[in-house]
Amino acid sequence: METKISKKLQNVIDSSLKVQLDSIHNDGIYPRDTLQEMAKIGAFSFFLESGKDGLLDSILTIAQIGQTCGNTAFCAWCQSVLAWYLFRTKNENVKAEFFSKVSSGEILGGTGLSNPMKSYAGFENMLLNAKKVDGGYVLNGMLPWVSNLESNHILGVVAKLDKPYNVAGIVLCDPQNASVKLKDTHFIALDGSATKSVILSDYFMPNAHVLGLPAESFLLSVTSGFLLLQMGMALGSINLSLDLIKKSNVKKGVLNNFLPLNESKLTALRDDFLRELSDLATNFRTCDSGYLRSILELRLKASRLTLDAAQTAMLHAGSSGYLAHSSQEKLLLESYFVAIISPSIRHILSELDSIDKGNGAAKRWKDTAMNFRE
Numbered sequence: 001m002e003t004k005i006s007k008k009l010q011n012v013i014d015s016s017l018k019v020q021l022d023s024i025h026n027d028g029i030y031p032r033d034t035l036q037e038m039a040k041i042g043a044f045s046f047f048l049e050s051g052k053d054g055l056l057d058s059i060l061t062i063a064q065i066g067q068t069c070g071n072t073a074f075c076a077w078c079q080s081v082l083a084w085y086l087f088r089t090k091n092e093n094v095k096a097e098f099f100s101k102v103s104s105g106e107i108l109g110g111t112g113l114s115n116p117m118k119s120y121a122g123f124e125n126m127l128l129n130a131k132k133v134d135g136g137y138v139l140n141g142m143l144p145w146v147s148n149l150e151s152n153h154i155l156g157v158v159a160k161l162d163k164p165y166n167v168a169g170i171v172l173c174d175p176q177n178a179s180v181k182l183k184d185t186h187f188i189a190l191d192g193s194a195t196k197s198v199i200l201s202d203y204f205m206p207n208a209h210v211l212g213l214p215a216e217s218f219l220l221s222v223t224s225g226f227l228l229l230q231m232g233m234a235l236g237s238i239n240l241s242l243d244l245i246k247k248s249n250v251k252k253g254v255l256n257n258f259l260p261l262n263e264s265k266l267t268a269l270r271d272d273f274l275r276e277l278s279d280l281a282t283n284f285r286t287c288d289s290g291y292l293r294s295i296l297e298l299r300l301k302a303s304r305l306t307l308d309a310a311q312t313a314m315l316h317a318g319s320s321g322y323l324a325h326s327s328q329e330k331l332l333l334e335s336y337f338v339a340i341i342s343p344s345i346r347h348i349l350s351e352l353d354s355i356d357k358g359n360g361a362a363k364r365w366k367d368t369a370m371n372f373r374e
Contacts (some may be wrong), residue, residue, distance in 0.1 A: 003057040005052070006064060008041040013068050024071050025330050028191035030150070031072050032108070039105020040149055044079050047087040048103040055225060056281040058084075059232040066236015067243065070334030071190045073236045074341075078148035078193075080229050081111045081222075085156050085211055088221045093208040094170055098154065109154040110146040112171075112198070113226065114342040116158035116215075120361045121347060121354075128200065130159035130167050135207040137167055138248055145185060147195040151175040153320070155198065158215045165214030165368050169205045171198070179203040189333030214372045216365035223362070227295050227343075228281050234302035234338050235277065238270050240331055241309035248316040261312040273298070292362055293355055297310065300348045303339040310335035 003009075016034045016191050023029040038044070046054025058080050068074030079102070086099035101107040119126040128141035139159050146155050151173055159169045173180055183197040212218020245263050249256055256262060276298050285291045314321045314328045321328030339345050354360045 001056075001278070003060050003062055003064075005022040005042045005057075006063065009038060009043060009061060009064055012037045012041065013065065017065070017068055017072055017261075021069055022325070022331075024069060025189070026325060028186070030192050030194040031069075031075065031192075032150070034072065035075055035108065035148075036105045038076065039079070039103075043076065044083050044105060045103040046080075047083050048099060051087065052225070052284045053282075055228055055284055057077075057277060059229055059235070059277065060279055062229065062232025063235035063239065066233050067239040070233065070237055070240075070331070071192045073233050074193050074337070075148045077233055078110045078230055079105070079108060081226055082109045082154070082156060082231075084225045084229065085222055088225070089211045089218065091208075091210050091212075094211060097208065098170060101295070102154075106154075107154055107171075108148060108150070110149040110156070111226070112143055112146050112155040112157045114145060115143055116166075117342045117361075118347070120364065121351060123347070126158070126160040126166070127370065128152040128157055128159035130161050130205075132374045133163065133204075137161075137169070139171070139200045139203040139205055141200055144197040145195055146198050147190075147193045149182065149196045149198070150194050151174065153194075156211060158219070160255055163167065165216055165372055167210060168212040168215035170211060171200065171203065171205060172209075173198075177203075187337075189330065190337055192244055200368075213339075213374065214368055217372065220362060220365045220369060224286065224292055224295055227299050228277070229285075230338075230341065230348035231277050231299060231302045234306045235270075235274065237306045237331065237335055237338055238266070238273070238309045241313040241335075242266060242270065244313040244321075244327055244331065245316045248313075248318075248321075248334075252316065252318065256316050259312060259315055261308060266309055266312060267351070270309075273301060273305055276301075286373075287366065289355070290364060293352070296343075296348050296352055296355075300345065300352075301342070303345050303348075306335045306338040 046058045062073050062076050065076050083102045115127050118124045130137040130139050153173050179201050181199040185195050310332045317328045
């Protein structure tokens, strides 16, 4: 499958991204300029141009980037989700200020939903607190990991109010604002994703920057798209696994046929996954419990298939894949990330179990939204 920008995007990948792969993976270099080159050809403007009908093209764009570099695909996912937030918000003020600039890459930023997702599932406490004041909210707390984030970038947040509901909004990482501090973090892979800890100390978020009140209503609106866009990273990683398997098979094809998951089997599994993903993305619905469950089940399949594909790429390569800084090493480490990024495999399994018992985060969000009184 291709998008209208596929050829232009491949030119950027070939001329700008591929030459940076070693520095991104080994030195943790954040590919800011490449992301902005991608933005100029429309990599993050599908929602601005086509609304929800831009979901599949956005997913395929993330996948095309991920077929070369999982780190950069993750950054592209962050940027795409940020644009998705701004498309889905009902606050026309925040939309007018940021939607076009995020879509064009003039402003870059991150999603900030990892901790809230875990909090709503009961795995951790919500780490940002908000107090209503005249004209907006004062935020305090810390988010441990927000990616695609540097000075002058923005991020989406959900903060806890002293109410039955919470508030979602946009935070600006202005280096002149002492109430916002960014602290570097380091991973075993994707270290070029500009991942930061965000510390807010009496940060004022004006009403004009609110994405959703209650936050729960906003989360109902964005979560399905959030999850679908993540599967672009999975698809890209699977496609890269197939590329590496084909390369290994040039010299080792006869022996590799004895492996339980070979090129033809993985291709068939990838094609089935892509068909399901395309169907869900092109038939987008909100507030539909059956639809959300289907997305969660496919997101689980995406994680497992990504892990299996990366492992079999390593097995097809043999000892050459085990050399330091090999393509297979990079792929394997990045595949783990697809499986542990929120929602992780264990989080999805827990959520599916909760849904089966008549509960689940979306049901709680819906109940909160229905009972909302400001």
